[in-house]
Amino acid sequence: MANILVVDDELGIRDLLCEILNDEGHTVELAENAAQARTARLREAPDLVLLDIWMPDTDGVTLLKEWSTSGALTMPVIMMSGHATIDTAVEATRIGALAFLEKPITLQKLLKAVEQGLTRGALRKLTQSMPSLSSMGAAAGTVALADMPLSVAELAPEPGPQATQNFMLDKPLREGRDEYEKAYFEFHLAKENGSMTRVAEKTGLERTHLYRKLKQLGVDLTRKRS
Numbered sequence: 141m142a143n144i145l146v147v148d149d150e151l152g153i154r155d156l157l158c159e160i161l162n163d164e165g166h167t168v169e170l171a172e173n174a175a176q177a178r179t180a181r182l183r184e185a186p187d188l189v190l191l192d193i194w195m196p197d198t199d200g201v202t203l204l205k206e207w208s209t210s211g212a213l214t215m216p217v218i219m220m221s222g223h224a225t226i227d228t229a230v231e232a233t234r235i236g237a238l239a240f241l242e243k244p245i246t247l248q249k250l251l252k253a254v255e256q257g258l259t260r261g262a263l264r265k266l267t268q269s270m271p272s273l274s275s276m277g278a279a280a281g282t283v284a285l286a287d288m289p290l291s292v293a294e295l296a297p298e299p300g301p302q303a304t305q306n307f308m309l310d311k312p313l314r315e316g317r318d319e320y321e322k323a324y325f326e327f328h329l330a331k332e333n334g335s336m337t338r339v340a341e342k343t344g345l346e347r348t349h350l351y352r353k354l355k356q357l358g359v360d361l362t363r364k365r366s
Contacts, residue, residue, distance in 0.1 A: 141165040141345070142258050145186035147177040147203075148220065149195045153243070157190060160250065165349050174198035181207070186215055188257045190241075193221035193228060201232050208236045216257035220245065262317070322357040325350075329359070 144166050146157045151172070158168045169184050171177040174197055180186070193200040200219060207213040219232045222243035229240040238260060239253050325339070332338040340347045354361055 141167065142187040143167045143169065143184055144254070145169045145171065145177065145180050145184065145189045147171045147174075147189065147195075147200070148192040149173060150192075153192070153220075157245075157250070160247065161254070163349065164251065164254075165345050165353065166254075174200075174203045177203060181212065187261050188254065189215055189217045190254075191217050191219055191237075193219055193224050193232070201228060201235070204232060204235050204237060216261045218253050218257055259317075318357060321353075322359055325354055325357065325359055 141164075144161055146154055146161070146168060148154050148157070149172050154170050154172065158170060161168045169180045169186060171180050173195055177189075177191070181189070191200045191204065198206075200221075204213070204217055204219070207217075213236050216238040217236065219229070219237045219240045220243060221228070221240075224240070224242075232240060238257050241249060241253055325343070328339045328342055332342065336347055336350060340350045343350065345353065351361075
């Protein structure tokens, strides 16, 4: 799950977004102004930022521009506002914002934007790591596959110089991520003898969210629940 920074001067908006994102299994950091956002950005290195445009001290577009010019815009940023003009949204996108959400934000639009933002961030990190992946030797590729759960290793090609890279890149990101998550949870379920409580503790998810996640991924729970 991801670490998400929510920046908004309205307490009700912060609390609502925090509740929704926590329920989705994410860790949420809250900031009510640009000063707190700067501090949280340095402390937490968020995977995604939800940034309000209109704030009393420094507006969101100015903060976005500050991060962009200083090289600190290393994470996807989604802008939010209930009063922004099209020109403001276009400017934020030009500076580097991934998307714009108009308040009041619907649950469906929020979750879709967050998913797209996290996918974009993961793809960026994957691209940045490609030089090291392409330089892996045959031994490294063999070790990487040997350490994977069996269900993941079986999906990959025979061990070789490009085996791990092919497994990660030879399919849509969403599909590859779902396969990894399914194998990850199946591994922990087997390791904990099917105990949902221990798996929840091990993976850092609430039991209710864990069960919903397993059902979504198609994990067979008929003999794994406890």
